[in-house]
Amino acid sequence: MGRTAAEWSAPPKFPATHYVDSRLYTDEAIFKEEKEKLFRPSWIIACHESELPEAFDYRLFTHPAGVPLIMVRGDDARVRAFYNICPHRGNTILHDPSGNAKRMTCIFHQWSFDTRGNCVEISRAEQGYQERFRKEDASMREVKCELAYGGFVWVNLADDCAPLREFIGGAMDILDPYMQEPMELFHYHRAHVRTNFKLWHDTNSEFYHDFLHYFNRITGMLQPGYFDRRYTGFPNGHATVGSMQIQYDKYEGSKERAVGWPGLAPGGWYMVDLFPGMTYNLRTSVMRIDTSIPLSPNEVLIEFRGLGLKRDTAEERAQRVFDHNTIWGPFGRNLHEDLLAVTGQGRAMREGTDSRWVIQGREENSTIHDEVGMRHYYAEWSRRMGRPAYAPY
Structure with a gap:
């Protein structure tokens, strides 16, 4: 028998920690607050160092808090991050998403900057500013930047932020043994x-949600040990998922992976979720990284990166690309199904649909179908936002 409006709106019969108010997915005020309280003070992956292989190479990145950034490798080989905003009249400095620039010049009035953020040229400076304003007064806004955890470039907008390793804590320990060799984006x-x-x-x-994936239902979920993997929560909202060995030869049209990963057992799989919206996923022969860039309460840009080893032969790289695209490419076996599912959630939860609650009530001793990972995430969300996820108003 269906429920009445009052029954539909009533809180689920679970502890308050086991459900969230679905309005926190649609409320514009909450979204703006998240950008300031979750993303602005957090360390965020901007790109991988292999995307900036040479001196003066740059790449643009829109920070989840909304700030446009330039990631650039200097003549000293160091990667730095700056606002992509000219200090003169607030124009965009670089427009192409990536490139190589010894000088970064704003097209508006031809003010130029070097890769260390120094202003090196102000057009007609003496005539217009005399001695009242100098190049030294017009350097770029630099943000905290570190290279770590597999060669990724991390940024933090807060000048007084804690070091990256303090933010991560022990969450990446499970992957550290497998990130000792240089990686390269493919x-x-x-x-x-x-x-x-x-x-x-x-x-x-x-x-x-493995029930969503047909191939997972007929392969991985039938393997011994699938349900034994455990979630481990860490401070700051991070979590890891224990490993399992995937029998790829059981997949229709697939076979056992011909290329592995240094130190990883054949078919091995590790995953690390990092608050507030990043995931490391090492699966047999490929490292995949997801980075979420929220655009609005019901709109997100997800960046997907696949990486192999820098020392790969042409044959090894071709195999890694094949392995990656089979599962995680835009037309792979899993990714499009995940995107379809969350798009359906976005459609059903948009403002005005009368969606009310999201249940996170499964308890299976912190194993793979337990929803403890979600509860752990929203506990951190509640702490940072200063309001409980189950009653945010």
């Missing part, structure tokens, strides 16, 4: 999805 694409960024991260926080 795949990048973005998905523009009509859903809330937290709903995407939720899919990486629970594996109960």
